Amino acid sequence: MDPLYTPEGVEARWQDTWEAEGLYAAGAGARREETTFVICVPPPNVTGDLHMGHALNGSLQDILVRWHRMRGYDTLWQPGYDHAGIATQNVVEKELAKEGLTRHDVGRTAFVERTWEWLETTGRTIMGQFRRLGASLDYSRERFTMDDDYVRAVMTFFVRLWDNGWIYRANRIVNWCPYHQTAISDLEVEHVDVDDTLITIRYPFADGDGRDGISVATVRPATILGDVAVAVHPDDERYAASIGREVVVPYIERRVSVISDSRVDPEFGTGAVKVTPGHDAMDFDIGRDHDLPEPIVIGPDGLMNEAAGDLAGLAQKDAGGRVLAWAEERGLVEKREHYRHAVGACERCHSRIEPLVSLQWWCAMEELAKPALEALRERRVRYHPESQHRFAIASLEHAPDWCISRQLWWGHQLPIWYCADGHLTVQVEEPSACTECASSELTRDPDVLDTWFSSALWPFATLGWPAETPELARYYPGNVSSTAREIIRLWENRMIFSGLELRGEVPFTDVIIHSTVLAADGRRMSKSLGTGLDPMEPIEEYGADATRYGLLKNSSTQDVRYSIGAIEEGRKLANKLWNVSRLILQRAHSIGPEAVPRDLEERWILARIDSARAELEDGWARFAFASSTDVLYHLTFDDFCDWYAEAIKPRLYEDDPDAAATALAALERLLALLHPVMPHVTEEIWSQLPARETRLIVAPWPEPDARFAADAGALDRVQEAAQIFRRSGVEVELDTDDERRIFRAVVRPERAHVDGNRDAEIERLRKEVARGEGMLANERFVQNAPAEVVDAEREKLERYLRELAALGG
Ligand SMILES: [Zn+2]
Ligand SMILES: [Zn+2]
Incomplete structure (x- = not known):
């Protein structure tokens, strides 16, 4: 053996050897054929790089997998990638932009081809980085959510939900990115603080003299064109007499009613709010409950649309300026204040998100959620820690219907075809004719499915489902899933309800929610903040073993700082x-x-x-x-x-x-x-x-x-004696030859050149004992201090007492 251990070279050699010898493969070394142990790695974005969260999650999954493999289980750790709709599309659009092109210039088919080409050359790096971490995934079984078999699984799931009558199309408010021109999920929206001007405007009573009215505050004056009501809180005395009266919306001079709704915050602004169902999530809900129309005045490109009349085609800022000028002339603008607040922005392109009513496909959640809720309540699936189990249940209890459509080009296109007469044909394979009128002139719905729609099938689509493969029979259901807390709703719960719906069994029994690794200064790790750390750096410098050890040692159920x-x-x-x-x-x-x-x-x-x-x-x-x-x-x-x-x-x-x-x-x-x-x-x-x-x-x-x-406790006394000696130089009398021999061999007192003062040490220990006993006799301390502090104090006291006894004091 070399005198010094250097992980460099050694680690890579073993990674290659293990994989080449088939020891990462499912079933390697199995001695208890009847028992399987299965984890599916959360499929990372095909465009992404390994980040610290992946490295921690990979390390703890690998512990479980290696431990079970050594115990003789037939283990499978399933690897693969997610096609990551918007993230991947965004990367390829950026590439096109370098050539001065947009996706619309090249067209859908060429754009999708281009995306595949890009993936061939540049994507799929994370599995290589997992190999460098020593993660013993069965790389021979790598799957991709855009593999032909996987696409078939996605289509089969859609048709199944369709046949169950759970998929419908409706106008609802969604997070809309005007750059990507698609609906996006809550997780893809980042919240950023911006400086705005909060403007208070009076809406005069329709039957008044123009001076009386109700004042509302807004940061988006352009949306005034979409106002259909003014709302106040039902208990707000200031407005009790106004409920039911009509006011005139500035600029468009539309007469709208004053309504009452308990969702209005009477503390905010004037306590009265304008209601714009087409462009605000809460207003949308209020509008639906009061049967209000939903005019849309901002188009999918973020500009004012035809419904904005003479303001059509203007940017919102300019349209808002025109509305305010109109109101100013008539003395309706009462106040302009600086206002700092958080707004949603697209995580990929940082455009400000427009809450927009748009026609989308939805999946009803009621029936899907029921068996999953039952499984969680009966603890057939358990989230760890317990607080996350409660969160998972609560988020499923209140799960809104799922917006499954996206207006993207990269993804699984909906298996819905329309004929000229508007009949819908929904099936897994592309149809040759309309199922109702036999017309062969069919167009496919252009939308693609939410990326999470396909990841929901990961635990069984990776095993060949909908085909009844031997792997599916053997490795489903699995055991553990491990992930970060942000995707409990988006991914974990959805795998549970999809598994129950399609296989009749939960996909795993335990979900680990691991800690979030923060930067050393406690800030969130993020590339754009410059606080992100590449796990490949410590792996290069200290080795994968040391990096795994450090991440695990430092992990917890809370957020942890990188150390x-x-x-x-x-x-x-x-x-x-x-x-x-x-x-x-x-x-x-x-x-x-x-x-x-x-x-x-x-x-x-x-x-x-x-x-x-x-x-x-x-x-x-x-x-x-x-x-x-x-x-x-x-x-x-x-x-x-x-x-x-x-x-x-x-x-x-x-x-x-x-x-x-x-x-x-x-x-x-x-x-x-x-x-x-x-x-x-x-x-x-x-x-x-x-x-x-x-x-x-x-x-x-x-x-x-x-x-x-x-x-097991045979060295306790020797170790105590060592502690006393190392601290004070005082040698304790030990009882047996073995103890004395071990003490001399380990502590080597002859090298210490210290003369301990036995009496001083006994005196010091007595003081410590008195102090400890005093603390523990203090009821206020024992009752109010954290349990671990009290326990530590007790342990210290016991140790001092033992040491005192050892010294004969
Ligand atoms: Zn965007
Ligand atoms: Zn037809």
């Missing part, structure tokens, strides 16, 4: 493990691993390894990745390297064959426990054990071994 310190700790751990392995292997020669412990520290380390195994199994089963990583750290760094290896060193140097055989057996188990977190360095060491023919990636996970459990 390079945790990654450095991972590198130190890999080095320490390398050095201790080198020591043992240099002394093992041709000896095979066998646990034949003679001395106390040997029984102790075997017991410690077994109890760490139990802790890991418990922790990983609960998805407690950070605390499990900590268990591995202490087992390796403290127990194995600092205590056991130091204590056994004299016997190893004497070439004691039993000591070497036991050390090898202990090392083997340690490597197995570490492997899911740090696969590369452990496999590299494993490959250097004597007569090694197997790979650690498929080696059996250690079986429980209770033989030495009684000795």
Whole structure:
């Protein structure tokens, strides 16, 4: 073995070897054929790069997959990509823009071809980056949501929902991007603060003298052209007498009613609001409940449309200016104030989102949601942590109907064909004639489906559904899904209801919602803010093992700040493990691993390894990745390297064959426990054990071994003595020869050159004990301080008492 461990080269070699030897493939190393363990990786955007969230999520999924593979399960970790409608279309449109072209210049067919070409050369980078992380996905089974088979699955799902009568077309308000000219989902809208002018305008009473009226405030005067009412809160005394009267909308001089609605916030502005159902989400709801018309005065391009009369074709800003000038002349403008507020912008092109009523396809949610809600309430699927389980239920209970159409060119075009008579033919394959009148003159609906419509099928469409393939029978349903909290509504819940609708079974039993990795200063990681960090950088610098270790150690159920310190700790751990392995292997020669412990520290380390195994199994089963990583750290760094290896060193140097055989057996188990977190360095060491023919990636996970459990605490007193000595230089009397020998071997007191003052140390400990007892006797402290603070105080007191006893004080 080289004296120093360098991940560079070693990691890539193992990644290539594992994949080439088929050890990432579904079923590799399976010894319990009847038990499968399946995770589908959340399909990343085909245009994207690995970000820190992917790296964390990939690491924790890989732990579960490697752990189950070692336990003999038939594991499948399914990889693949999402076609990511708007994101991909945007990238290709930007490429075209460099040539001075728009998608309309090249036309739909050529644009789609161009997108495919672009993907051939540039897309699909993330699976390569997952390989560099050591993620043991079955790359031979990579799927893409635009694969022919997958498209068939999407069409089949649509036709199924259509046949159930759950798909309908309706005018509703949507988030509209005027640049992309499509509806987009809430997740694709980013909220940005802008400076606006809030203008208060009086709408005179229709039956008054022009001086009386109701004043409303708006930042979008152009939308005044779409006003159909003025609304006030029913309990607002100021306006009680006005309800039912009519006011005149400025500029268009339309007479509209004053209505009451409890959704109006009486605290905002004047307490009265203009109602513009065509261009505001809340107004849309109010308008529907009051049976108001929905005039649309802004077109899909964001400019004023024909309904705006003489203002048609103007930009909103100019139209708003004309409306205000008109109102100003008549003395109706009462106030202009600076107003900073958040508005929606398209995440891709940053255009300001227009809430716009438009004709879209919708999927009714009521029937689809019911069985999914039941599954969540009965906990056949469980979100972790529990707070996210409650959120998932609540968001499904209140799920609005799903806007499934997008006015894009890149995606799954709706399987709806129209004949000249307006009949609809809906089927999976392109029809040759109208099913009603047999006309062969058919045009296909130009819309494509929401990207999430296809991702909802990921757990079974990747296995060949709608065909009844052997893979589908074997690997559906799966076990775990792991993702970030933003896509619970958009993705996780939809996989659950689609799985139930199409397969009659939930797609997995557990959903892990992992932490969001923030920048080190606590800001959101984002490319545009310049706070994004490329996970490939720490992987290059510290190695994939160290990066995985650091991300996991630092993870939680809350947001976490990126910590390079945790990654450095991972590198130190890999080095320490390398050095201790080198020591043992240099002394093992041709000896095979066998646990034949003679001395106390040997029984102790075997017991410690077994109890760490139990802790890991418990922790990983609960998805407690950070605390499990900590268990591995202490087992390796403290127990194995600092205590056991130091204590056994004299016997190893004497070439004691039993000591070497036991050390090898202990090392083997340690490597197995570490492997899911740090696969590369452990496999590299494993490959250097004597007569090694197997790979650690498929080696059996250690079986429980209770033989030495009684000795799990055997070094407690020595460790206490070491702590006292290192702190104060005072040597404690130990009871047994073993304890004294281990103390001398590990602590090496002769090197310390300190003369401890026993009496001073006893005095110091007594003070600490008195302080601790005082704290714990204080009921206010015990009742009000956080539980972990009180527990820590108790533990400290117990330790001081033990140390005091050890010193005979
Ligand atoms: Zn856009
Ligand atoms: Zn027809």
